[in-house]
Each structure stands twice: as structure tokens, then as C-alpha cells.
Amino acid sequence: xxxxxxxxxxxxxxxxxxxxxxxxxxxxxxxxxxxxxxxxxxxxxxxxxxxxxxxxxxxxxxxxxxxxxxxxxxxxxxxxxxxxxxxxxxxxxxxxxxxxxxxxxxxxxxxxxxxxxxxxxxxxxxxxxxxxxxxxxxxxxxxxxxxxxxxxxxxxxxxxxxxxxxxxxxxxxxxxxxxxxxxxxxxxxxxxxxxxxxxxxxxxxxxxxxxxxxxxxxxxxxxxxxxxxxxxxxx
Amino acid sequence: xxxxxxxxxxxxxxxxxxxxxxxxxxxxxxxxxxxxxxxxxxxxxxxxxxxxxxxxxxxxxxxxxxxxxxxxxxxxxxxxxxxxxxxxxxxxxxxxxxxxxxxxxxxxxxxxxxxxxxxxxxxxxxxxxxxxxxxxxxxxxxxxxxxxxxxxxxxxxxxxxxxxxxxxxxxxxxxxxxxxxxxxxxxxxxxxxxxxxxxxxxxxxxxxxxxxxxxxxxxxxxxxxxxxxxxxxxx
Numbered sequence: 001x002x003x004x005x006x007x008x009x010x011x012x013x014x015x016x017x018x019x020x021x022x023x024x025x026x027x028x029x030x031x032x033x034x035x036x037x038x039x040x041x042x043x044x045x046x047x048x049x050x051x052x053x054x055x056x057x058x059x060x061x062x063x064x065x066x067x068x069x070x071x072x073x074x075x076x077x078x079x080x081x082x083x084x085x086x087x088x089x090x091x092x093x094x095x096x097x098x099x100x101x102x103x104x105x106x107x108x109x110x111x112x113x114x115x116x117x118x119x120x121x122x123x124x125x126x127x128x129x130x131x132x133x134x135x136x137x138x139x140x141x142x143x144x145x146x147x148x149x150x151x152x153x154x155x156x157x158x159x160x161x162x163x164x165x166x167x168x169x170x171x172x173x174x175x176x177x178x179x180x181x182x183x184x185x186x187x188x189x190x191x192x193x194x195x196x197x198x199x200x201x202x203x204x205x206x207x208x209x210x211x212x213x214x215x216x217x218x219x220x221x222x223x224x225x226x227x228x229x230x231x232x233x234x235x
Numbered sequence: 236x237x238x239x240x241x242x243x244x245x246x247x248x249x250x251x252x253x254x255x256x257x258x259x260x261x262x263x264x265x266x267x268x269x270x271x272x273x274x275x276x277x278x279x280x281x282x283x284x285x286x287x288x289x290x291x292x293x294x295x296x297x298x299x300x301x302x303x304x305x306x307x308x309x310x311x312x313x314x315x316x317x318x319x320x321x322x323x324x325x326x327x328x329x330x331x332x333x334x335x336x337x338x339x340x341x342x343x344x345x346x347x348x349x350x351x352x353x354x355x356x357x358x359x360x361x362x363x364x365x366x367x368x369x370x371x372x373x374x375x376x377x378x379x380x381x382x383x384x385x386x387x388x389x390x391x392x393x394x395x396x397x398x399x400x401x402x403x404x405x406x407x408x409x410x411x412x413x414x415x416x417x418x419x420x421x422x423x424x425x426x427x428x429x430x431x432x433x434x435x436x437x438x439x440x441x442x443x444x445x446x447x448x449x450x451x452x453x454x455x456x457x458x459x460x461x462x463x464x465x466x467x468x469x470x
Contacts, residue, residue, distance in 0.1 A: 037275040038273035038274065038275045038276055038360075039273065039276070040272040040273045040275065040276020040277075041273055041274070041275020041276045042275075121356045125273075160433075160434075160437065161433075162430050162433065162434070165430045165431075165434060166434055166437075168411075168415070169408040169411070169431070169434045169438075172407060172408050172411035172414075173404040173407050173408050173438075175411075176403075176404070176407035176410075176411075179407075180403070195397050195400045196400075196404070198395075198396075198397065199395075199397070199400060199401055199404045199438050202395065202401075202437040202438045202439070202440050203404075203408075203434050203437045203438045204437070205437050
């Protein structure tokens with residue numbers, strides 16, 4: 001499988017910063033085609049036509065349509081995972097700010113990279129090996145969040161008696177943002193992320209959430225940028 | 236559009252009871268094909284082949300592939316709406332038990348009718364008129380839940396400062412059950428519904444949710460049946 005994915009460099013942007021989508025044009029056109037017509041409704045010929053290359057030229061870069069889907073989904077999951085880990089590291093070990101930062105980073109991703117994040121609906125189209133690799137990354141994200149919630153329960157910060165269910169629900173509501181977020185909607189990505197932090201705190205049973213953010217420490221951020229409109233133009 | 240949908244009769248089953256899926260075989264095969272290959276990846280010829288009829292015979296029943304999708308989605312949304320209204324009516328006007336019953340009914344639907352509920356991912360494939368009709372039904376469900384949450388806020392039962400966001404998040408986490416529920420998994424549909432009631436109470440800021448169901452009135456149920464395994468056999 002080719003690796004035209006986002007470069008991880010020493011000067012990677014802050015986890016909350018989003019520039020234009022940095023993907024090979026073949027992947028951008030493939031993402032758009034999959035989002036419009038689904039994986040099974042898109043042919044390699046369709047993609048080649050969008051890119052403006054011949055089918056053989058496309059095969060020079062990617063073995064087949066499955067490799068394109070797997071590359072897109074893995075690129076996306078690795079990016080959200082990297083950002084979530086950076087957010088957690090920046091927040092430190094205290095479960096409450098750590099949980100808040102992780103949720104914020106995930107929601108910012110779903111809003112700012114909704115074209116990639118929306119492809120999550122095509123996991124069913126991954127072949128077993130690719131699917132296993134993708135699910136392993138997704139499970140890693142889920143366990144990172146679950147570890148934090150369980151640490152919070154141990155310290156009495158969170159009170160849910162069903163932490164695994166709560167974490168799954170939180171991830172599903174965050175993922176849902178990729179479906180409904182519109183760059184021209186009434187709320188910015190940053191505002192939606194902030195609201196999901198509050199909702200998620202309620203879901204994991206943080207007493208402060210019931211009082212509407214009372215007791216939630218303000219989170220330090222390096223350079224809190226105004227979120228740019230989503231540059232992907234997903235349908 | 237044809238209306239091979241579930242008959243609404245005077246002896247409709249209790250909102251929490253699920254028998255085998257009562258759909259015309261054409262719709263069952265169409266649902267399975269859409270779930271496996273997506274709307275755009277399925278042809279009318281594929282569906283006719285699954286049903287074991289000719290393409291003209293299929294067109295005798297349904298105008299086209301779009302009519303099949305619209306019928307399936309509307310049938311599904313009307314069923315969940317009917318069950319949710321019945322659950323709310325049975326629970327009465329008190330916001331707390333009413334909210335709990337509505338969430339329970341929605342989650343039971345997502346688990347027991349996951350083959351239909353999963354088609355929600357194909358809303359993007361609906362043509363404008365069909366989409367508008369479907370979205371109107373979905374909005375009705377959302378408003379029913381929001382009215383209850385706002386009534387609860389007025390009485391101090393729920394405390395979320397962002398009720399519309401909270402209701403959307405609750406519906407997204409309930410809808411998510413259709414993606415991950417397995418009839419052979421460790422929890423029954425009824426147990427998953429019960430857990431989602433607790434998670435949802437946290438999301439809308441019910442103080443009792445923080446204490447793990449303390450303060451939540453036990454819900455009366457007419458004939459609480461053990462949920463049967465999902466008879467649809469969705470992929």
C-alpha cells in the first residue's frame with residue numbers, strides 16, 4: 001500500500017490547528033467520490049476520470065480501489081490519534097483536563113476533516129486485513145480515553161458505573177459531528193468542540209457537568225486559533 | 236411510491252415487543268443488498284436476482300431503486316416514531332420517566348431492527364423530495380425528545396445548558412447502537428437500552444445519573460419481554 005499520507009514532521013502543527021487538507025490529489029478525489037457514491041458505487045475508472053489520469057497511471061500509485069480506501073481510513077485514524085495523544089500530553093495526567101482535551105481534539109478533527117472522518121461509514125467495505133489494522137487503531141483511541149475515564153473514576157472525578165459504554169457513546173457522538181457539521185453553520189468547530197466536552201462530561205458522570213461546566217478547569221492551550229472553515233468542501 | 240410498509244393495526248404490539256421483521260420480501264432483500272453494497276453499489280438487477288423475480292416484475296411493485304430506499308427509510312422512521320410515541324404516552328407527562336421511556340424505545344429499535352436502522356447511512360442518497368419527508372419525520376422525533384428535556388429543565392430535573400445539542404448527541408449515540416449491536420454479543424437489547432438510558436441522563440445533566448441511577452424512578456412496563464435475538468441477520 002502506498003503511503004501518500006500526511007507527513008509527520010518535527011514541526012507538526014499544534015493538535016488544534018487545521019490548515020488545508022494535505023493529501024495527494026488522487027486521495028482527495030477518491031475521498032470525494034466515496035463520499036458522494038459510496039465505495040461500491042465508485043469505480044477506479046471514475047476516480048481516474050476525476051483525477052484526470054489514465055487507469056494504468058492510477059494503478060501505478062495504488063494497487064486497487066481497496067488500497068485507496070484503506071489508505072484514506074488509516075491516514076484519517078492516524079491523524080486523529082496523533083492529535084488526541086498530543087492533546088492528552090499537553091493536558092497532563094490529571095484525568096479531568098486530560099479527558100476534556102482529548103474530546104476537544106477528536107471533535108475538532110471531525111469538524112475540520114469531515115470529508116475524511118465521514119469515510120468511517122465505509123469500514124464495512126474494508127477487506128479483513130485492512131479492517132483489522134484500522135480497528136486496532138480505533139481501539140487504541142478508545143482505550144486511551146477509557147484509561148483516562150477509569151483513572152478519573154478511581155479519583156472520584158467521574159462517576160459512571162459503565163465506563164466502557166460511556167466511552168463508546170462519547171466517541172459515537174463525537175464521530176457524529178462529521179455527519180452534521182457545516183462550515184457555514186451557526187457554530188464554529190471550536191464552539192462545537194467545547195459543547196461536546198460538556199456533553200461528554202455528563203455522559204461519563206462528572207458532577208460539574210450537571211451544573212453546566214462549573215468545576216471544570218480552564219484548559220491551557222498553545223495558540224488557540226479561530227477554526228478556519230473546513231477546506232474540504234464535503235457534500 | 237408503493238407502501239409495503241408495516242401495517243398499523245388496532246392490535247399493534249407493545250412498543251418494546253419485537254417479532255420477526257414484517258416486510259415484503261422485496262424490501263427485505265433490498266435492505267440486505269443496500270447494507271452489503273450501499274445504495275449506489277446495488278442495481279435493480281441485483282435486487283431482482285436476490286428476490287428471484289424479473290426486473291419488470293420488480294418495477295411492477297416499485298417505480299425504481301430510489302422508491303425502494305425511500306420506502307425502507309420511511310417505514311423505519313415511522314416505526315421508531317410510533318414506538319417512541321407509545322413509550323412516551325405510557326410513561327406519562329413527568330419529564331424524567333418520559334425521557335427514560337423514549338430513549339429506551341429508540342435503543343430497543345436500533346438493536347432489534349438494526350438492518351433497517353443501519354440504512355440511516357444512506358440518507359445522503361435520497362432525492363430531495365424523499366429526503367425532505369424523511370428529515371421531517373426525524374425532526375419530529377428530535378423535537379419530541381427536546382420538548383421533554385426542556386420540560387425537565389423547567390422543573391429542575393435536567394440541567395444541561397444546551398438542550399438541543401444534548402438531544403442531538405443522545406439520538407446519535409442511540410443510532411450508533413445499530414452499527415455495533417450484535418445479537419450474539421454479551422448484552423441483550425434490553426440491557427443495552429437500560430445502559431443508554433443512564434448515559435443519556437448524564438448527557439442531559441440529570442443529577443441522579445452521576446450517582447449511577449440513584450433517583451431514577453423505576454419504569455412501569457406492560458409485559459417486559461426478554462428481547463429476542465435480532466431476526467434480520469444484518470451483516
